Structure formats: structure tokens, C-alpha cells
Amino acid sequence: MNRVHTLFDHLWQNYTSRLCPSAAKVHALLEEGHPLQNDHIALRTFNLPKTGLDRMAAPFIALGYEPKGEYYFEGKKLYARHFELPGEEAPKVFISELMVGRCSSELQLAVRNMVDQLDDSALDDHAFLYSGRPWQLDFETYQALSKESEYAGWLAAHGFGANHFTVNVNQLSTFEEVKQVNDALREAGFAINMSGGEVKGSPDVRLEQSSTMADKVSVTFSDGNQQIPGGFYEFAKRYPLPDGTLYQGFVEASADKIFESTDS
Template sequence: MHTERHELFSQLWEQYRSVTPSAERVHQLLAERESRPIVNDHIALRTFNLDPVGLDALAEPFLALGYQPGGEYHFEAKKLYARHYEHPDQDAPKVFISELLVEKFPEPIQATIRNLVSEVDPDRVRRSDFPYSGRPWQISHETYLMLAEVSEYASWLAAWGYRANHFTVSINHLDSIQSVVEMNQLLKDQGFTVNDSGGEVKGSPEDLLEQSSTMADRVPVAFSDREAVIPSCFYEFARRYPKADGQLYTGFVAASADKIFESTHERRG
């Protein structure tokens, strides 16, 4: 089971880094400073709340490896629902899966998303490699832009499909860096852009979780009508604090996650 879990996360990482060159550079930067391997705190996956691709379907390969449901999270403004999963083996990365509440959007948007999802083969969803299977539908750049007007989450998911939206460095497992503030300074010193939505540090010791992230890389994507450069994925950094019982907090903070989602937003200006 451990081997299968390692294989799943290795495949997710390979697919993720292929469109996130900055993550590869940050990972190398940290690896050169650290005497032990970089530990991944969690990954995040996105989907639509429609059959056959809803959150539960995306969770299935992880449940098969012994993962168990953790907390639930609601994002009213972004029209999202999320749940995290954790493994009895505390060294295993956590998995944060969110889904877009399609019914909360205007009918034309709902119809567009339903059309995309109608192209998905249900048998494909049941395979263990579904979380890193990429985009299972055709989409035009025009449709991507239309979705981006109402939900950048929807447009990102429509363009990229199934892949890790981000990996997360566990600051608790670093020797050379002790805080999210230090991590952010290192990133900025090396020329990376830190997501400053809601402040560069999301959360607090009182929340038992502090997070930050880079802004997503921008890479070319082949749409059905043209190629365009759009935001891909980003790298996150998390520092967890102990609960009253001395164990590190393993959940997430909805207010912080809300701002982390914006790491894939187009930078306007």
C-alpha cells in the first residue's frame, strides 16, 4: 500500500512540475539548503460537483489507499465546497479536494460546464490514475475566457482538468527555515512572486496553521481553436502548530484557503 501511495504522488508530482517550472526551482533551492528530503504537507485537487466527476469520485483512489475524510469547508463567495483527507500514516501528504457548485451559476454557465463534463467517460473516472489524467474534454479559448469572467476556478479547471493544483512544502520539516515569513523572504529574494491576497501570510498561530504561496506560473495551453498562455499551478508553504493535546493540527482554515485559491488568478494591471 505504501508503494502504491508513493507511486500515485510521484505521478502527481511529475505531471505538476511539467507545467510549474517555478516549483522545480523552489524545490531545488530548498534541497540545496536542507540535509533531509523536502516533505509535502498536502496537495489540492479541483473538480465540478457533477456526475461522474464529483468530489467523491476524485477521492476514491485515495480512499482505496487508506485515506479517511477529515474536515469540510464552505466557500460561499467562490461557490465551492471542499473536504480534506488524511492518512493514518502521519508522514503521508494530506489531500484537499474542492468542487465547484455548478448550480449556483447562471444557466448559460451551467450549460457550458455540463457540456464539458458530458464528454467524460465514466470508466475513465473509476481508474486509479484519474487524479492526474489531465483534461478530459475539448474547450475553446473563447469558452475559457467566458468562464473566467464568472469564476477563475471554473476556467482553470476547464483548461487544465485533473492534476494537482499545488503541492505544499511542510515548513515544520525544514531545518533552514522556521517561519512562513522567512520562507516568503527567501522566495522574494530569489525573484519569485508571493501571493499577497489577504496578506502574504495567511492564517496565524491562533488558527494553528500559517500558509503562503507563489503565484501560478504562466504556460502555453492548447485550446481547440488556438494556443494561449494562462496561469498553471503554484507552490504552497505551510507551518502547522500543536493543538492542546500536543499533536500538530491537521486541518485547514477556510478563510486562508479562500485566498490561496487566488494564486491561480490572472494578474491584472
């Protein structure tokens, strides 16, 4: 597990320093002397040969993770899988990819121009998972991509890194419900993602989720710095299956709305 912990430590440091600086405040609000347990992280990528989901998953597979559920988000043109580490209390990994070929020719050209800047071996080192943006990008191109696909714009601007970590609400000592977490965060000044309702899912689908809206962070484009949405924090409560074990998958309808935490 040491290698797993090391990888997630690197992902966490990158997430809190570059994408979601407010994570420290969330921790102070929720942990109350008990370490927070991370339910899962989420990573974004483009489904091109150099950067596809399988390339993103490879470092986790090498650590023993196994592929589990598959998910489709037709409206957002996304495909995703989640991965679990058998026999260990390790965070799940949710990796999504933009189906570039289903997008406009303008978006396809812009994305391929970015990804073409990568060496074929750029993703061989596991450190690429938290390496940030490896291509040049101007703000006008970011805006054009975001207009068609918020996901494409976010990924183009930020590159590689966890766009969110997720607090396991089942393990909290001071809150039992996702709604209670939302209320505490709202009182502390956080904006909650209200798309699809502030709590997505229900006990009926074995999973409830909510999230903050993404921090605004400074990003350096080739033509100057701009403030844009970065990372956010998610909160998940899992419910038992008939056999008594907690559901470990994801719910497409809920995840679809969680993606919108990075909307401008």
C-alpha cells in the same frame, strides 16, 4: 505505502511538467540537502455526477485515506473536504468542487457540455487524477468561464491534476517561519500571493500558509495555444494543539485566499 508513493510520484511529475515547472527552482532554494516534506496536495473538480468530489476521493479512499474536515467557500461557490492516511506520514489531500448549480445558466451549460464528453468509466482508472484535460475547449469559452469563476476557467483549461503541492515548513532545516520562506522566494524572483496578506492565518488558528502566484504555462485550446495561470507552490506551518499534537486541518478564511494564487 508503496502504492501511495507511486500515486504521489505520478501527481508530482504531472504537476512539475505541465502545471508548475518552477517547482524545481523552489526545491533548489529550500531543500539544502534535506528532502522536502509535502504537507498536502489540492485537487479541483466540478460537483457533477461523473466528476464530483466523491469520484475524485475514491482512489485515495482505496489506499486507506479517510475523510476529515469539511469546508465551505460561499463567495466562490465551492465545497471541500480534506483526507488523511491514518498512522502514516503521508501528505493530506484537499479536494474542492465547484457547485455548478449555483452558477449562471451559461456557465452550467458550458461545464455540462464539457463533462458530457467523458465516458462514464473515464474516472475508474486512478490515472485520471493526473490525466489533464479530457474535453475539448476553445479559448473564448475559457475566458467566459474565468470571468464568472476563476476556478471554473482554471479547471476547464487544465482538467485533472494537482494545482499545488505544499512544503511542510515545520520540517525545513534552513527556515523556521513562513515569512522567511517568502522573503527567500521573493529575492529569487517569485511573486508571492498577497491576497489576505502574504502570510495567511496565525498561531492562534494553528496554521500559517503562503503561496507563490501560479506559473504561466502554455495550454493548447481547440483554436490555438495561450499562456494562462497553471500551478503554484504553497508553504504551511502547523502549530500544536493543547494535547501537543500538530493541528492537521485547514482554515477556511486562509484557504479562500490561497485559491486566488491562480488568478490572472
